[in-house]
Amino acid sequence: SPSLPEYFVVPSSLADQDLKLYSYSFIGRRMPLWSWNHPNGSALVRMANIKDVLQQRRIDQRICNAITRSHPLRSDVYKSDLDKCLPSIQEIQAAHIKLKQLCVNEPFEETEEKWLSSLENTRWLEYIR
Numbered sequence: 001s002p003s004l005p006e007y008f009v010v011p012s013s014l015a016d017q018d019l020k021l022y023s024y025s026f027i028g029r030r031m032p033l034w035s036w037n038h039p040n041g042s043a044l045v046r047m048a049n050i051k052d053v054l055q056q057r058r059i060d061q062r063i064c065n066a067i068t069r070s071h072p073l074r075s076d077v078y079k080s081d082l083d084k085c086l087p088s089i090q091e092i093q094a095a096h097i098k099l100k101q102l103c104v105n106e107p108f109e110e111t112e113e114k115w116l117s118s119l120e121n122t123r124w125l126e127y128i129r
Helices: 016-023 053-070 089-105 112-122 124-128
Strands: 033-037 043-046
Touching: 016 053, 089 112, 089 124, 112 124
Parallel strands: none
Antiparallel strands: 033 043
């Protein structure tokens, strides 16, 4: 994938040929990417959707099993579909524009309560939380 780094961490139990084969199943060939590691062994792995719904479960299970085998405590993988629980980039951009307008264009002579309500309506604080 042209959008992935040249080198990245993969579970040692996953063979290179498997990675190459699986890469064609992911949208944009964006293989799972180990993004962050916690001292307790927890990790954050980002992964694009799998194109073929029929193969999705099999490929997903193989990759999750490889990640579990690589975990020092053999902990199960917890998955979360961030597309469903995070705002889109367009929503974040719209909130940022509203925030800028509020901070630049709104007079501060208004009551603090109204200003705070307007700030809440931008949804910016919700998104950055």
